[in-house]
Amino acid sequence: MKKKSVGLWAAVGAVFIPAMAMADDAPAAAPAAPAGPTLSQVLVNSGITAAGYVDASYEAFFNQTGGATDAVVGHEFDTNNNSFLLNQAALTLSYLPTSGFGALVNVIAGEDAKVINGSYSGSSGSDFALTQGYVQYATGNLTVIGGRYVTLAGAEVIDDTKNANVSRSLLFTNLEPLVHTGIRVSYKFSDLVTAFAGVNNTAFAFPTAFLPVTPLTAPTGADNDKHKTLEASAAFTPSSTIAVLITDYFGVDGNGSAGDPATKNNVLDLVATWQVTTAISVGANFDSDRAVNSGVNGNAEGLALYVSDQFSDQWKGSLRAEDLRAGGSAAGGGSAQAHVAELTATADYSATKSVDVLAEFRDDYGSAGFSGSPLSFGLFPDSPGSQKSQPEVLLKAIYKFGTPTGS
16 A cells, blocks of 8 residues: 555656756746836826816896896906816927927917917917917027017916916006017126017007097008017016016007008016015016007006915915006097906815816906097996996816926
8 A cells, every 4th residue: 555655656756856946947937028118208208297287167137238248348358157167178289409409389279279360360269279389499698589478568377387377467468468579689797687689570459448449540450561569578476485577569550551550569567576485476567658659549457466375285376356458549639547456365275286276266456437429338338337246157177287396
């Protein structure tokens, strides 16, 4: 019995021991191939950034002062009562080295694209806009860009992720240009001063909403002539918490015809910001506009004040107070004066690093006084000399993505 057991185990060993020896002698299985770099890593390593955002909103007005379209006169980006809107789906691709050539392309689709197109071309039908597209050359402290780029004027910007409020200020949509096409040069003299100078196609106009509209003699905003606009600006940073930007645009718009007279335009813009504490910041934006031609002599001044408080990592509150006064006179006599003010309160909740949800209450107050005939005026349109309040509520959600993710 024992001999049979020993023989059985010897037979089993004869079968398995050689097989195990063969397995030991066999080469080891090849290790799994390492995962390749992600697209984000490839872009970052190449010096290319790809970033964007999508934001949508809901807006409602309490007083129907805008006529059949329910639009708030004097507003551009928030004009649809009781509506859900895709404001911007934006993507920016850029390669901007500190030395040598680079480029940037920024495209926007959505309702806001119509405003951008209208500010430049005079036609606002398309909901797709090439907001920026330029070539850059940098060497030392000198940077030159050529193509289309955003304006230097104003405390607020087209990019929704960089504004504290949901709605735009009256200054941003009425007294300041949005984009330019031309050449811009900047030079950093020191950490204290950076200067800008440029030559652009003329494509901005004095705000016709604040002028006599009969006859319409202010330029349309379309770049339909060979005139150019000169751009000059200086940025001052006296400390790490204080920044001041002074910008001036001067040019001629219009082709000189009776319906489109050559008009001298000047926009003087001042922006100042102060980071009071790590949580609290304050700012101010002042604009002074002039438009002069044979038919219209217009002037407008406006001041916007800003206060923001980052209560926590997730919660931020912002206030904006604004006052704008404008006037104009037309050929053959007659003039119009307008005064409009607004107060905006915004709460911003950062659900994640990439998602922001904002809620806002805003109230505009306007009045206008008239003399002369046949002038008419459209701000809060009721009867001449009337006064009107226009409250509104806006909600907005923003999702940000890109390399690096978040902002």
